[in-house]
Amino acid sequence: xxxxxxxxxxxxxxxxxxxxxxxxxxxxxxxxxxxxxxxxxxxxxxxxxxxxxxxxxxxxxxxxxxxxxxxxxxxxxxxxxxxxxxxxxxxxxxxxxxxxxxxxxxxxxxxxxxxxxxxxxxxxxxxxxxxxxxxxxxxxxxxxxxxxxxxxxxxxxxxxxxxxxxxxxxxxxxxxxxxxxxxxxxxxxxxxxxxxxxxxxxxxxxxxxxxxxxxxxxxxxxxxxxxxxxxxxxxxxxxxxxxxxxxxxxxxxxxxxxxxxxxxxxxxxxxxxxxxxxxxxxxxx
Amino acid sequence: xxxxxxxxxxxxxxxxxxxxxxxxxxxxxxxxxxxxxxxxxxxxxxxxxxxxxxxxxxxxxxxxxxxxxxxxxxxxxxxxxxxxxxxxxxxxxxxxxxxxxxxxxxxxxxxxxxxxxxxxxxxxxxxxxxxxxxxxxxxxxxxxxxxxxxxxxxxxxxxxxxxxxxxxxxxxxxxxxxxxxxxxxxxxxxxxxxxxxxxxxxxxxxxxxxxxxxxxxxxxxxxxxxxxxxxxxxxxxxxxxxxxxxxxxxxxxxxxxxxxxxxxxxxxxxxxxxxxxxxxxxxxxxxxxxxxxxxxxxxxxxxxxxxxxxxxxxxxxxxxxxxxxxxxxxxx
Numbered sequence: 256x257x258x259x260x261x262x263x264x265x266x267x268x269x270x271x272x273x274x275x276x277x278x279x280x281x282x283x284x285x286x287x288x289x290x291x292x293x294x295x296x297x298x299x300x301x302x303x304x305x306x307x308x309x310x311x312x313x314x315x316x317x318x319x320x321x322x323x324x325x326x327x328x329x330x331x332x333x334x335x336x337x338x339x340x341x342x343x344x345x346x347x348x349x350x351x352x353x354x355x356x357x358x359x360x361x362x363x364x365x366x367x368x369x370x371x372x373x374x375x376x377x378x379x380x381x382x383x384x385x386x387x388x389x390x391x392x393x394x395x396x397x398x399x400x401x402x403x404x405x406x407x408x409x410x411x412x413x414x415x416x417x418x419x420x421x422x423x424x425x426x427x428x429x430x431x432x433x434x435x436x437x438x439x440x441x442x443x444x445x446x447x448x449x450x451x452x453x454x455x456x457x458x459x460x461x462x463x464x465x466x467x468x469x470x471x472x473x474x475x476x477x478x479x480x481x482x483x484x485x486x487x488x489x490x491x492x493x494x495x496x497x498x499x500x501x502x503x504x505x506x507x508x509x510x511x512x513x514x515x516x517x518x519x520x521x522x523x524x525x526x527x528x529x530x531x532x533x534x535x536x537x538x539x540x
Numbered sequence: 541x542x543x544x545x546x547x548x549x550x551x552x553x554x555x556x557x558x559x560x561x562x563x564x565x566x567x568x569x570x571x572x573x574x575x576x577x578x579x580x581x582x583x584x585x586x587x588x589x590x591x592x593x594x595x596x597x598x599x600x601x602x603x604x605x606x607x608x609x610x611x612x613x614x615x616x617x618x619x620x621x622x623x624x625x626x627x628x629x630x631x632x633x634x635x636x637x638x639x640x641x642x643x644x645x646x647x648x649x650x651x652x653x654x655x656x657x658x659x660x661x662x663x664x665x666x667x668x669x670x671x672x673x674x675x676x677x678x679x680x681x682x683x684x685x686x687x688x689x690x691x692x693x694x695x696x697x698x699x700x701x702x703x704x705x706x707x708x709x710x711x712x713x714x715x716x717x718x719x720x721x722x723x724x725x726x727x728x729x730x731x732x733x734x735x736x737x738x739x740x741x742x743x744x745x746x747x748x749x750x751x752x753x754x755x756x757x758x759x760x761x762x763x764x765x766x767x768x769x770x771x772x773x774x775x776x777x778x779x780x781x782x783x784x785x786x787x788x789x790x791x792x793x794x795x796x797x798x799x800x801x802x803x804x805x806x807x808x809x810x811x812x813x814x815x816x817x818x819x820x821x822x823x824x825x826x827x828x829x830x831x832x833x834x835x836x837x838x839x840x841x842x843x844x845x846x847x848x849x850x851x852x853x854x855x856x857x858x859x860x861x862x863x864x865x866x867x868x869x870x871x872x
Contacts (some may be wrong), residue, residue, distance in 0.1 A: 388615040392622025422612035
């Protein structure tokens with residue numbers, strides 16, 4: 256690592272990410288109230304990850320979603336897209352008014368990211384397991400094109416059960432795709448229940464390490480720790496291996512009953528509950 | 541074991557020295573490497589098959605643009621999509637059975653839907669794999685690829701036509717599926733081959749029957765037509781190298797001046813060339829009877845390819861017999 260790079264995390268940076276993570280959660284509730292069903296809990300678990308990437312780590316240009324030198328961010332767990340669409344609008348990649356018609360007929364914003372219709376979505380997703388390979392392709396292309404960008408891929412922990420993830424893992428280590436960074440949102444749950452009961456994936460850090468990836472673990476809601484690690488990884492220009500960050504998170508983080516009840520992977524809040532939820536999000540932020 | 545014989549072995553359809561043979565594969569690699577030299581943003585990927593498909597020759601000339609994905613076809617397809625999103629033109633190859641079936645969903649979701657300009661090269665198509673069995677046969681790939689919206693589907697008849705096609709579409713910002721056999725194709729066109737996407741090549745018009753062939757079946761169909769003409773029949777032949785977008789105009793023109801139409805494909809008769817031609821004829825109210833020749837909705841037995849082509853009537857003799865049976869059925 257270059258000693259001149261400052262990976263320190265300031266209180267101002269932490270406060271900005273705290274506010275933006277709250278923004279992600281509030282917007283998630285608002286947008287799902289339009290769709291009348293959505294992935295609250297899946298977006299809540301990665302709210303701090305979204306905020307840290309989009310308001311500190313990613314090298315982006317406001318209003319220029321196709322800037323060729325930008326860092327790439329792929330939503331492997333595409334079902335949490337409701338939480339990141341507001342960030343893309345906040346970056347000026349598309350008009351904020353589009354959010355108000357989330358999932359309505361003809362609106363580009365659906366449950367999963369669609370690169371053809373959503374400026375700022377670096378690739379489409381929805382079928383789990385694909386995006387780490389797509390990110391690998393982007394990382395390899397950066398090498399061919401002589402570009403200096405990082406490619407980040409957010410994976411679900413249930414997604415670790417997909418075989419293609421491990422094809423990409425072998426391939427990226429072999430290709431020394433050091434600019435590829437996987438972040439696993441280890442929130443512990445998929446549709447049928449606890450990931451470790453549905454089909455256990457542990458020991459996960461050992462798996463990634465044994466596949467040749469530089470592997471880190473972090474509390475995905477501890478903003479100073481998360482941001483410090485992301486900075487360290489983003490600025491390390493000397494490593495040869497791709498990086499996997501396993502972010503330990505809580506599914507439904509921010510809302511007490513969602514953290515306790517597994518049914519909130521996909522759900523819809525009744526109107527009368529929505530106000531209480533918004534208040535709780537603000538109190539917990 | 542002797543490695544001295546360099547000729548095609550009729551019993552196995554293998555070359556004892558694969559690297560110097562399979563002429564279609566040599567010309568594909570050479571063309572891609574030339575295009576890269578000329579400044580086109582070509583990258584190439586393969587899944588542990590660079591000797592089988594000859595792409596090692598591209599690697600020799602452009603090692604920085606060649607990516608070995610090992611035996612992970614789905615990963616290769618999705619990675620090609622990621623590369624294409626940055627402006628590169630990835631050409632990725634594997635056996636057609638694994639390309640079209642194993643990686644079908646990756647192709648649909650990551651390449652066709654997203655309109656990534658990836659060239660998918662499915663090799664060893666149809667029954668060319670002979671005694672390797674059903675896992676390695678590809679008699680469904682045309683039907684599968686044709687059903688993907690925004691996918692172009694091309695089956696060149698020989699290496700020179702394949703090379704012309706790669707050049708003709710080099711700037712096309714759309715996905716293309718290319719189908720080729722084992723690279724042993726007898727030459728139909730030679731060095732001055734031309735290619736226009738979606739424009740069939742009419743070899744000859746005929747009034748008794750028009751044979752519409754694609755890919756590996758063009759050569760034996762031309763041979764069959766010669767034999768039929770020697771018996772006094774008026775036989776047309778069309779090389780339908782592009783299955784999608786299909787040249788409906790050429791089909792309807794043939795239907796206008798031929799009593800019968802027969803399609804010839806090394807593929808299931810369902811959903812491929814025969815299916816596509818049937819759609820055009822019926823939707824245009826054409827009264828001309830159609831016979832679809834190919835693999836008749838079955839899995840193929842094992843055997844040396846040369847024998848299998850005979851067994852399924854997909855050599856020149858078999859195609860001629862099939863055509864005559866069809867003609868006699870409708871002779872009044």
